[in-house]
Amino acid sequence: MTDKKYSLPLSLLKKTNDAFGHIRNSLPHRCILCHQQTPFFKNYLCATCRADLPYPEFLCLGCATELPNETKFCGHCLTTLNSHSLITACDYQTPIKELISSLKYKKNYSAAAELALHLSHRVCQYIDLGYIEQPQLLIPVPLHRYRQIKRGFNQAELIALHLGRLLGIPVANNCTRVLATPAQSHLNSQQRRHNLDRAFKLNSPILANNIALIDDVYTTGATMRELSQTIEHSQKITIQYWCIARTLI
Numbered sequence: 101m102t103d104k105k106y107s108l109p110l111s112l113l114k115k116t117n118d119a120f121g122h123i124r125n126s127l128p129h130r131c132i133l134c135h136q137q138t139p140f141f142k143n144y145l146c147a148t149c150r151a152d153l154p155y156p157e158f159l160c161l162g163c164a165t166e167l168p169n170e171t172k173f174c175g176h177c178l179t180t181l182n183s184h185s186l187i188t189a190c191d192y193q194t195p196i197k198e199l200i201s202s203l204k205y206k207k208n209y210s211a212a213a214e215l216a217l218h219l220s221h222r223v224c225q226y227i228d229l230g231y232i233e234q235p236q237l238l239i240p241v242p243l244h245r246y247r248q249i250k251r252g253f254n255q256a257e258l259i260a261l262h263l264g265r266l267l268g269i270p271v272a273n274n275c276t277r278v279l280a281t282p283a284q285s286h287l288n289s290q291q292r293r294h295n296l297d298r299a300f301k302l303n304s305p306i307l308a309n310n311i312a313l314i315d316d317v318y319t320t321g322a323t324m325r326e327l328s329q330t331i332e333h334s335q336k337i338t339i340q341y342w343c344i345a346r347t348l349i
C-alpha cells in the first residue's frame with residue numbers, strides 16, 4: 101500500500117469535513133443564556149455570558165463557603181474534621197441555576213459542557229495550589245433507574261464525561277441507586293437524614309485509591325455522604341466531592 105493510494109480519500113474526507121464545518125458554523129447558533137447569536141457552533145455561551153459566570157476567588161475546601169482571602173478552610177471547618185474535600189465552582193445562583201435547569205429539564209446537553217468547563221477551573225486551581233491531588237477516577241452520582249428512564253439521561257454523568265475529557269480522567273459507573281428516594285428538597289431535615297439510608301450499591305470494586313464523586317448541586321451533602329459511605333464500607337479509598345454549585349441553605 102502506498103501513500104498515494106490513501107491521499108485521495110483522506111483529502112476528500114478532510115474537504116467534506118471542512119465543508120460540513122463551514123455549513124454548521126454558518127447556521128445561526130444562539131447563546132444558551134442571552135440568546136444572542138454566537139459566531140461558531142461550539143459557542144454554547146457567548147463570550148460575555150461565559151466571562152460573567154459567578155466564580156468566587158476563594159472557597160473553603162471543607163464546605164465551599166466563600167472566604168475573604170486565600171486559605172484552605174473556614175473557621176468552622178478548621179475545627180471539625182472533614183474527611184472529604186468539597187470542590188464547587190460557585191453558589192447555586194443565577195445564571196448557574198438556569199444552566200442546570202436548561203440541562204435537566206430542557207435536555208440542553210451543551211449546558212453540561214459549559215458547567216463542566218466552569219468547575220474544571222476550580223479543580224485546576226486547587227491542583228495548582230496543591231490543595232488536592234488529581235483523582236484517578238470520576239464517578240457520577242447515579243440516578244435511580246426509573247428516574248433515569250423518565251429523564252432520559254443522568255445529568256451528573258454528562259457533566260462527569262465532559263470533566264473527564266477536559267482533565268484526562270476516566271469516568272466509571274461502579275455504583276447504582278437501588279432505592280427510588282423522594283427528592284431531598286421535598287423533605288424536612290428529620291426525613292432527609294434517613295431518606296438515603298442504603299440508597300446506593302457498589303457493583304464492582306473501584307480500581308483506584310483516589311476518586312471524585314460528581315453531582316450537579318450540593319445541598320445538605322446527604323447524597324454524597326451516603327454514596328461515599330457505601331463505597332468506604334467496601335474499600336479504603338480517598339473520596340473528593342465535586343459539584344457544580346452549592347445551595348445556600
Ligand SMILES: [Zn+2]
Nearest residue numbers: 131134146149
Ligand atoms: Zn450570552
Ligand SMILES: [Zn+2]
Nearest residue numbers: 160163174177
Ligand atoms: Zn468551611
